[in-house]
Each structure stands twice: as structure tokens, then as C-alpha cells.
Amino acid sequence: MRERFRALDPRLLWVLLALIALGTLTLFSAGRQTPQATIWLRQSVWNLLGLTFMLLLATTDPRRIFRYSFASYLIGLAALAAVLVVGKKIGGSTRWFVIAGQTFQPSELMKWVTLLYVSQRLGSRNAEQVSRLELSGAVGLVVFPMLLIQRQPDLGMALSYLPILLIIPLMKGLRARWVVALLLLVGLGGFGAWKFVLKPYQKQRVMIFLDPSSDLQGKGYQVNQSRIAIGSGGLIGKGFTSGSQTQLNFLPVKTTDFAFSVWAEERGFLGVLLALGLFGLLLSRILDAARAAHTNAEAYFCAGAAGIFSLHLLVNVGMVAGALPNKGMVLPFFSAGGSSTLSFFLALGIIMGVLHRSRVK
């Protein structure tokens, strides 16, 4: 057993435990004035379960895990297809399986499975030998589950698959003309979409993002309240369980999407610095793992994982501050939720395994 614990990378572990502590405190405060006062306990159970899985994966040779990646990918695709048929419809979209009273969201785990399989495929070649066709195939491997997810529909989740494609510039580098071409494509696409594709209600959403105070009773309400919570927190915050926005329920969905606003209101800018610093250290350590990895596949996986964590951080923390559109994307270790929590821990388990193997050898 001792051996197993030694497999855990201490630097990554401390950062992780600190983030879990912050998240648990946040949920304790966020849940107090809601019907889910014990949500922090539920989330702690998920965290413990996740830590256990992480420990198991950390002591497993990553090469054994990669061996199952293709089969996992196929099973994942099947699950994404199945959820469209037998999934539970909540709030207009079909994203969840219900197993023994627990909801389970297959797209969360599939994100990491896809990353695993794409890393394994591209990692089996030398960077110089990879053909355009193989790269296109890898893009297809990512896009296909994204299309299935968009059928649910769940645009935010689909977009969170995109960081997997960071593996490609990691292998081939990034040329300036590619960047320019990409920017042009996004610009033209956005203009064309605004002109011809987007429906009025979608345009309205974009307008509300650009000016949240323009629709205080409707869709802009959530973000506006979140900004008030964050801004009124000031430098040192209003104190634990003393945030008026949180405790008086002005802040919406504060146990999931807007959990970080709770932290920002009650702990202030110093608390935000602490949390963001920890996330920075987490990303940094994951990229350390990529550098230390023994195989290309392991390196690609770690880099992709850093990309996915970064995207969650950017979109969630940016969104609650009103700097990005209101698209539901959870913040690891802060937002309550079973599927996402387990998935993050599983990924970190593999990364721990990579670090462990690099040290052992």
C-alpha cells in the first residue's frame, strides 16, 4: 500500500488537495441557503471516490492503459449514441444516463477517452513521419464524438473537446500563415453566421453577452448578479458564509456554474489570486509531466489534458466575470457534479502514472 502512495507525485498532490479544500469550502457556503445544504458532503464523497481511482491509475503502467484506448473509444461512441436514445431529458437536452438514481454524463468521460486514443494513435508515429491523411484522421476522431454531443444538444461540452487538437501543433509546430488563415476563417465564419445563420434569439444571446445589463430580468440576470458578487467582494472579500449575493440567493446556480463567484465574493481578490495561482501550478505540473514522459503518446496525452483543464478554467472563470459568453462549462474541483469530478481525477491519475514512471526509471 505504501508503494502505491509513493506513486503519487507530491507536488501535484498538494496542489490538488488545496484546490479540493477550496472547492469544498465554496460548496459549503454556496449550499447553505438552498435546499441542497449538504451538497458539500455529496461532493466530498465524489472527491474521495475520484482520489481512489486516481491512486489506482497512478500505480498502473500508462502503456497498459493505452492498450485499451481503442476499445474504450468504441464503447464511448456507443454510449454517446445510446444516450440520445435512452437518456434522460433535462431542461431540453438529452445528456444523462440515470443509473440507480444517479445521473451520469458519458460525454464527460468520453472527452478523456478520445484524448487517450488520439494520443495513442499519433504517438505511435514519429512526428516527421505522420502524414496529412493521418492528421486528418485524428481530427475526424475528435470531431465525430463532438457531432454526437451536439445532437444532445450541448455546445459547451462539444467545444471542450477542441483542446485535444492542440496535439497537432505540438507535433508539427505552428506556422504564422496557418494562424492568419485560422483567424480569417473564424472572422468570416462569424460574420457569415451573424448575417445568415443565427436565429434572432441566438443573436440576442450574443448581445446580452456584450452588455449583460441590457437584460437584467432575463438571460443577462445570472451574469449580472455574478459580476455584482465578484465586484462587491473587493480585495479581501466579505468573509466565509457572509456573501450577501450568495447567502441571499441573488447569485444563481451557485453550486455548479457560478461556484467560483461564491469564492470570489466571500474571499475577495486575494482568494481569487490563491485559486488562480493553484490552477496555474496545476497546469504547470501537468506540462512537467508531458516533458518527462517516456513516450510520445504519454506526452501528447498530458499536453492535451493541460489544454482541456485550461479551457475549463478560461471559459468558467471568464464567464462568471462576464468576460465570455454564458456557456455552461464546469470549473474542476469547484463545481459540484459526479461525472465531471470522476473524469478529472481519472485524467490526473494517468498523469500521475506518467510522472511516477519517469521518476522510477
Add this chain to the structure above:
Amino acid sequence: MDPRHRPILRRRLGVFRGLAWCLVALLVLIYAWLQLVRHSEFKQLAMQQAVKVRPIPAPRGLVLDRNGHRLVDNRRALHLVVQREDLPTKPEVITSLASALELDPAALARKIQSYRFAGKGRPLVLKENLDEAGIAIAERIRARYPFLSVEVAPRRVYLGDELAGHVLGYVGEVDEELMKVKPGIFRLGETIGKEGFEASGNDKLKGVDGQKRILVDQLGTEVANFGQNDAVTGRSLFLTLDAGLQKVAQDAMGEESGAVVVLDLRDGGVLAMYSSPSYDPNLFLNRLSQDMVDRYLANSVTRPMVNRATQGIYAPGSTFKLLVALAALERGIISPQTPIYCAGKKNFYGRDFRCDKPTGHGSLSMIQAIAQSCDVYFYELASRMDIDDIYATAEKYGLTERTGIDLPQEKRTRIPSRAWKRKAAPKDPKWYGGETISVGIGQGAVGVTPLGLARFYALLATKGKLLTPHLFYGFRDDQKNSLEAAPVPPMKDTPLDPRHWAILDEGLREVVQNGTAAANPFIREIAKGTPFSGKTGTAQVATFVDKAHYARQAKKLKDHALFAGYAPQEHPQIAFAVVVENAGFGSTAAAPIAAKVVKYWFADRLSNPLPPPRGKMVDPFAPQQSAPQEAPE
């Protein structure tokens, strides 16, 4: 791993790491902007939506009758409201809210607009007096429109229902129209008396609203109280009304239209004032249904909103003969004993004026003429006087002025004169002698309110004291539950010659003992127990009510019955006037009602008082009702 690839990969991963820290730095900048630069702005926004200043509506004072029976009580009511600072601005929000509440969107938008510019004060009430079903609906609507809130406020309950609708009146909200008509007096949304004593006694009854600073959550529910100035409840007060007597008057009137007024001769207090048909003030607390508007407000047939006692102008008929007699005596036109012969009719100015009794009364003295209500006798008196002589006497004894009762919009009694005719009929300003003859028997242009008539008979009962009828008896000392009597409004002494008075008093006694009223066995019966004095009257219809209507009705143009007088005959204590519309003779329709009043006041009240008025309304939020108050003394 390919060793050639390794350094390149390391370099690229270094770029990744740089990008990751850039991302963190970017987020830190965003939060620094919100939390450090714009902190005070957001702090104020957070305060604004969590800390609210709310008015605490003050309950109005209770209204009790002279014996301490509650006539107007307060209950707890729940209203669906929008606080001033939460008024919606977006047209589409107002429109959808209006449809959720089943209101007219344009009217709601107007209302919101006027409340927005009215400054601090009472919230805008969207639905008042929610019952249990209403609360459920309100909660559902509130989930969609979180700026709505439910307010606890006191509401009025009128316990006798229709018992004293015209006297008590009702309360209502100060609306935009009233603000426009009387700017600067009220605050928008404030509760004030709209009719009856609630209106005239508004300043006595109203309390002082309080204020509280509270912490609210997102649903507007109060979470904490940072301190408040309590509302000061309005003072409770006693009316001079006697609920039992009022009930007798109500029952005696039954389905008939008309009015009963009973005055206390000691101070002019109104013991009973019932105008029939009455209305139930409780119904005016909620927004009126169309059905209710048709029944009350828009009812041009029976006009139940008119207080006939103070606003109904009736030809006094024979009850006016006392004033004509007094005018004649004071001018020395006739001595009381001088007989005048009645042949059933008499010709004046080339026109026959008829007496009630076609065969004629024969030769009559003044007392006999009053007792028999002989018209010819009074035609004769009138023919010997000028209309301005009659007017001068009426003026001397206060019949030409308003009585000054503490009720709103009292009408002035109409006694014609040459000056009046010039003003009233500019096309035909000349006064004709024949008109004076009609006035001699209380017809023609003469019109009195039942209250004015009762006051004149009170003057006769008190040998010349001109009372000021009033309803306000005094405030209640809430600790001791006793009466702090208010000063009695001024009484004026008039130079009524005791010899003249004795003739009139004798005449009125004879009416009941041997005259027109004595024909009715019911009157004789009661007069045996409590001798009383009075004068019957039967007035041809010239009412304030639309004549065209009566042309279509079965009762069309039947005469109004009147009876006015005082009781007991010796040392009188009360004076009264009764008018029953289109009911026929004064002796058969009006006098029995007066007799019932006399019977209750002097006999039944003492041995077997009526129970206090009780409302039929059941209020689910009412606190435990305390037992009816006992008499203050």
C-alpha cells in the same frame, strides 16, 4: 521516444507553459478590474438590491357606536405589490405581467409610470386582499417576476354590512386622478376615506405610516431587520350613532327607498341615520366587479350611492306647514284662535287650490288646522304673506343653511325666494303669487333634506335651539377603553317666542293624539306608551330621481310619505324625520317607522337591547377577535 524530436517537443511545451501562465494572468487582470477598480460600484449595487427601505402601513382607528359596539374593525390582509424601487421598466415585461395578472397592459403601464414619478411612498398594489387561492396564484406569478412581493397590510371590515353604509362610507387608495385633482395633499397609494365618515373623519382616523430598513433575499422576503420606526395606529373613536336604533331604522325601512334621521336633542348627536337602499362598504375594498358597478355605482334607478338623509332633496309637504304657521304668527297675520273656513278648495289668482279632504274641514283654528293638515288654511296664510317673509323665517330658524354635519357633500335645503327665482330661472325671473300658495303647503320649489327637516323639528322640540347635527362623539382612550368626549358643536339660540312655540307644540301633539296620524291604530298604540309629537306629510313627487324612470314603473309617481317630530311629548329627548319615497300617505307609510323608532328608544332599548352589529364576512387571516367592547359608561 524519438530523441531527435525531444528538444523540439520540450521547446513547444515550454511555449504551452508560457501560454498557461498568460491565461492565469489574464484572468487575474479581469478579476482585478472587477474587484479592485470597480469595487465600490458593485458594492453599491449589491447593497441596493439587498437592503430596502419599506413603508409600514399604519392601521386606521376603529369606529365604534356610542355604546362601544364595533362598527368598523381592522383585519390583516395580504396584497401583491411592487415596491417603488422595483417597478419594471421594459414594455415587454409590463405586457407579460399584465397578461399574467389579467390586467389591461396600457392601464398597468400608465399606473407604473405615475408611481415611478411619485417618489417614495406606498408600493403599487397589483392585487389586493388575497385569499388562499389568490396567494397560491400570486406565488406562482412571483416565481416568474421576482420584483413582485406580498405585503401584509391592515384592511377595513365594516361589521354591519349595509347597516350604516352611507354614514361610515369606505376607504380606498389615492389614485392618479385624485393626485391630479387635489395635488400636494395625499401621497399616491395611500389609503384614505373616500365616502361617509371615513372621508370626513379621515384626519381623525388615519395613523402615521412607519418605515423599516430590511435585508431581503432574491425573492424579496425579509431576512433581517436593521431597525424601524413603528407605524402609529390611528385613534379609535366613538360615533353618536346607536347601532340598535340604526338597526331598527334599517328594518323599518325594509325594501322601501327613503331615509330615517334621529337626533339627540341634548347635543345634536345623530342617533340613527339610514338611507335606503343602502350599500355594503366591504364591497368597495376590492376592485369592484362589473356586477357591483351596475348594482351600485351605475344604478341610475334607485341610486344607492346617494345618502338620501343629507343629499336627497324632497318636497316637505305638510311637514313644512309648521314653518308657514310660525311665519304667520310672528308677522301677526293671524291669531291662533282666528278660524278659517275650509270648503275643500279655494280659488287664488284665478286657480283652484284643493284641500286633501274634498268635502272640506269646515272652520278650523290653527291647532286644528295643523292636526287635520288642512291645506286651505295654509293656502290662506300663504296668500297673506310674501314669499320673502317665509324665506326670512326659514333663514331665522336655520332652514336655509347646511346643517354642518360631519359628512361629506351635504346638500343645502332649498327654500325659494325672489332672489332665488331670479338666479334659478333667469328666463322667467318673476315670482308669481300662486307659487307662494304652493309653498304654503310645502310643495312647489321647496325642497328639504331629511336631516334639515329633522333639525327644524329639533328646534321646535327644544323651544328654539338650533343644533348642529354631528356623528363624532369622541376619541377612545385605548388604555381605559373609555370615551374622551369631544366638545359639542355649537348650538345657536333663536328668538322663538314661547307663546308661538306653545301653539306649534300643541298642534304637533294633536296630530298624533287626534289628528292625521291618529287614524293609524299602530301609531295610537305606541303613542299610548310613549306620547310623541309629529307631523305627517304627503308630498307630490318632484324628486331628485329621474321622472322618466317612474313613468315606466308600477309605483310611478306615487307620493312621498313624510313624518317629522319629536318624543316624548313632554320634555322631548329625540327628534326625527322619516321620508319614504313613493309610498303614499305620511300617516300610513312614514309615521309607523317613526313610531318604531320611538318604541325602541323609549321602551325596547332599555329592556331588550338589540345585539351589536355583526359582519357575515369570515376573514382567514383575522387574529382572534376579542369580545365586543362594553359601553364606556
